[in-house]
Amino acid sequence: MRPALRRLFLLALAHDAEAALRADGRWRTRCLHCRSTLEFDADGTPLGHGTLEHVVPQAWFGKRAAAALTREVGDAANDARNLALACAGCNHDKGKGPDARGPNDERAREVVAALLARRLERWAVPREPGEVRD
Numbered sequence: 512m513r514p515a516l517r518r519l520f521l522l523a524l525a526h527d528a529e530a531a532l533r534a535d536g537r538w539r540t541r542c543l544h545c546r547s548t549l550e551f552d553a554d555g556t557p558l559g560h561g562t563l564e565h566v567v568p569q570a571w572f573g574k575r576a577a578a579a580l581t582r583e584v585g586d587a588a589n590d591a592r593n594l595a596l597a598c599a600g601c602n603h604d605k606g607k608g609p610d611a612r613g614p615n616d617e618r619a620r621e622v623v624a625a626l627l628a629r630r631l632e633r634w635a636v637p638r639e640p641g642e643v644r645d
C-alpha cells in the first residue's frame with residue numbers, strides 16, 4: 512500500500528472516537544455503516560476488509576450542488592473530518608449508490624449529509640502516539 516494512503520488510514524483512525532490502538536499493536540474500530548469490527552496494523556494497513564471512505568465523495572468537491580457539504584470538511588476531500596473507516600462491502604455499495612448519483616440528486620445529498628453527521632459524532636482529537644486504550 513502506498514505510504515500516502517496508509518497515512519490517510521492513520522489520520523482517520525486517530526480522529527475516530529471508536530478506534531483504539533490495542534496492546535497487541537493493532538487498531539480496532541467499527542465500520543461507519545454496519546458497525547462490523549475492522550482491524551488495522553499499527554502503521555494503518557488494513558487487516559481484512561477495512562477500507563478508507565471519503566464521506567463526501569471526492570468527485571463532489573468543487574461542485575456547486577455539494578458546496579454546503581464540502582464546506583463542513585474545509586473543502587478538502589482528505590480532511591480528517593471527511594475520512595472514515597468502512598468495510599469493503601459498505602464502501603462499495605455507497606460508491607454505487609449515492610456517490611454515483613451525484614450531488615445534484617437530492618436523495619444522494621441527504622444520504623451523504625446523514626453519513627457526515629454520523630462521522631462527526633465519532634470525531635476525536637488525536638491521542639498521544641503509543642497511547643493504548645481498550
Ligand SMILES: [Zn+2]
Nearest residue numbers: 542545598601
Ligand atoms: Zn460495513
